Structures are given as C-alpha cells and as structure tokens.
Amino acid sequence: MSSATATPASGSRAPAVTDPPIRRPRRRMRAGTLVSILAMLAVTAFVLLPIAIIVLTAFKPTAEVNAYPPTLVPDTWTLDNMRRIVTELPFSRLVLNSFVFAGGVTAFALVFDSLAAYALARIDFRGRRALLIAIIASLMIPFQATLVPVYQLVSELGWVNTFPGLIAPRAADAFGIFFLRQFFLALPRDLDSAARIDGANEFRIFRSIVLPNVVPALLTLGIFTFVNNWNDLLWPLVFTTEQEMGTITSGLTLLTGPGGIIPYGVMMAGSLIAILPLVVAFLLVQRRFIESVATTGLKG
Template sequence: MRRTWWIYLIGVLGLVAVAAPFLWMVLGSFKTQGELLRVPPTWWPQDATTQNYDDLFSKASFPRYFVNSALVALVVTAGNLTFCSMIGYALAKLRFKGRNALFIVVMATLMIPGMVTFVPLFVLVTNAGLANSYPGLILPFLVSPFGVFLMRQFFLGLPDDLMDAGRVDGSGELGIFARIMLPLTRPALATLGILTFLGSWNNFLWPLVIAQTEDKYTLPVALALYSTGQNAQNYGLLMAGAVVVVLPVLVMFLAFQRHVTKGIAITGLK
C-alpha cells in the first residue's frame, strides 16, 4: 500500500493540532509572567519556574477547590450508581403499574437544558437553606436520566432465568437484585461511574450559581472567576490552574477510556 504514508501523516497532523493547546498549557504553566508576554513567544520555558503552582496552592486556595470538586464528584457518582441501577433494574425486569409511563417521562427530560431548571432550583435550594452548601451542590445531580437509560438497557440484556433461579432458591426480590443481578452489570457501572464523575468534575453552571463563597467553589468555578476577575492578567497562574483542572480527568480518562468510548458507542449519548 503506497498511499498509507500520507494517510498517517494527516492523522499525525491531526493529533498535533489536538495536542498543541494542551502542550502550550503545560509548558506555559512553568513560564514567568515576563516570558509569557514575550514576542515572539518561546516554546520551551527559558527560565522554568514552579512559582505559578506555588501561588496556586498558597495564595489561591486551589487545594480547597480541588477537594470540593473531588468530594462533589464522588458523592454524585455514588448516588448515580446506586439509584440509577435500582430504577434501571425495576424498569427492565420487574412488572409494576406505571412502568412504561415512568420510563417515558424520564426519557423526555433527557433533552431539557440546564438553563430551564436552574432558576426555580436556585429558589428551592435557597429556601431549603442549602445555598452555598455541599448538599446544595450535590443533591440536584444524584440521579440522571442518562444513567437510568444506560442501566435499563444493560439489565434488559441479562437473562430472566437468573432471577427465576434466585426465586427457586428462596431469595427475596431485593436480594435477587443486589446479589445476583447487580454484580453482573459491572461493565455498565464502570461506564456510568466514569462518565458521571467526568460530568460532575466539569460541571459549571450550577456550582457557579450556588457556590457563593470561596470555600465552596469547585475548580471550574474558581478558574472561570479567576480568569475574568482581578487575576485575569496573571497568565501563569491561569495556565497552572487549567493544568490542575484538566490533568486529573485526562489521567482518569486514559486509564478507563475503553469504558467511555464503549458507553458512547452503545447508547449514542455523551
């Protein structure tokens, strides 16, 4: 095949175009403010410094934002894994009144933009005394229609015989779910877990609205407010901040990428 080399060349150029901004970010985070403003710009840091990271972790409270982001994402992920697999199982495998109606209503909310719900949600959460609190950040995201859909599809593919075997052995309905069926959905749980974590980590609009003091900011909120506030000209700090936001999800994605791309190909949804 003579034509393959230029196909690979295009492919590699594409990879360079995708990777270049990330590389620019990492290299920039080790440059001084003076070097960042230099024309023409430098690629490799001339006098590399960790000053930006020192500032990030001492002057700015990025460790705090990091912990907030991680805490919210972990609880949201745990909630989605628990509640979405529960209802997903019921919708796929158990007969009860209103099952189809419930499924249709949940699916109909898949396309509702966050912009539609955030104002009444803000009024509700504020009046419940949960503004600027962890429960306020977490509660609205503990379940997602996407998670219900994913888990239901996966449960549909499991044979009913397993449940019948459990019934013959005298297990209760909940025991059949928890001990026989749920352990078989590990691949789906992995996909849902990783996608939910990434979604929560990157979530912006709601934490922007509900986190009102610095000690409740998540990383994207802090970065956005720094980049538009009085630190807007502190380029090195912003580059280092972007690294702290992006790096954990990149590492996590590379470790679990099979689950992510498989889940998207299966459900056709992000």
C-alpha cells in the first residue's frame, strides 16, 4: 500500500510560515523603587524650598512680604526690590569686589595649598609628620579666635580697605592642604620615579605629572573656596570700613533701616542676585569636572 504525498507545483512558492509575535510581559515598577523615587522627590523639594522662597519673596511688594499669614506665591509681582538694590547701593562695584575677593583667594589658595600638599605627600624630609600634625591641629582653632590678631597685623601693614588685606590672610588654608595631600597620596609613585629617570626635577614633576592627574580635586577645592568667600559676611565686614570696598554680602547690610528694620524683600532680591554667579560658575565647571574624573590617571 503506497501513500501519495502532495507536492507544490513547480514554479510556485510555499507560503512563509511566521511565528506568532512573542508578547513580553510588561515590567511593573517595584514598590521599593517607587518609594525610593518618591523619597528623592520629597528630599529635592525640601532642599529647593528655601531657594523658591528667596525667588518668590524677591518679587513681592513690601506690604505683602510683611503680611500675616504669609503667602508663598505673590499676588502682585513687582521689581521694586531689584530697583532698590541697584539705586541705593553701588551694586556693580560690590559685585566686582566680590569677584576680585573670592577669585583672588581661590587662585592663591590653589597655588599655595597644592605646593604644600605636594611637599607633604611626595617629598621625604625631616619633620614632615610634625608639620602635618600642626596643620591639622590648626583646623581646631576657631576663626573668631584669630580675627583680632589678624586685623591688627593687617592694620599695621596699612592694608585695611584694600584687596591685599582681604586676600592675603586667606591665601592658604589648612583644610585645602590636607584635602589635596590625600589626593596626592593616591597617585602611584611610579609616575614620579619614571619622571626622575627622565631627568625631571621636583617642580617639573609637580607641574607636568601630578597636577594634571588631580584636576578633579583642584576643581572641587576651587568651587568650595570660591563659594565660601563669595558668601562670607564677617571677613569683609571687619576688614572694610568704606562702602566702595565692600562685597555684595556686606553691602546688603547697608539696607537695614532705622531701629534694625530689615527689608526682607530687598534682602531676598540681593541674595537672589548674589546666587546667580555661583550657579553660572558651577554650570561652567561641571562638564570639565566630569571629564577630569573620567580621565584621572591617564594624563602625564
């Protein structure tokens, strides 16, 4: 008994057999992930709340700022607070002084701190450990304890109401030295040895080998130093007695009314203007900072 099998006619193609599409199950967000996202959003909102209050209060009229109960969003938007900042203060001069003061301190601190940190981390000399202990111990001395002696020294030098008097006492910082020293210690010593075999001296090793590999640390310290000095109130307030030599933070204190009445709307407007350069500086440095972290150890 024979069975006949059907074959397709010559010249005709058999229909293509396609597999049914596979439906992938939708991934459901886990409860833990959702809780983490909500927690991060809540923390972000809590952190940004003071900035939102500053921005919104800067555009409120005085009557609404002093109203009770207070409101977050202004009913009437105004630019009077901004006008008072510009008209009642030498605003452009104060901003320029802040840039010179904070930028000068940052530049000198990066130079002197990096030199001292390199010596403590990469050069063996007698008394290095004792010097390091003394530098770390100086961090425990309150800033207010040294304010009067430093002011007397600056006054005897005739540097009151001058940029050298503002910048020189802060040209080096114990925290910056210790911070950079820890980064220098993390670099392999083979880099130094290879450079010395090629005939490089210590300064050449410091400039061409070590510094290019610690750019993230330098940028981090530079941002911290610039922000701290830009926002500082006590130091410029003590070392400057003339309005033309003040900074933006010390200049805002001149707007205090009789009897200690504080125009909060004007203060918030000044604080908002003072924040903007810091935001711009951070945005400019952010990309360079990320690139430096990615290429650390590959330069030399």
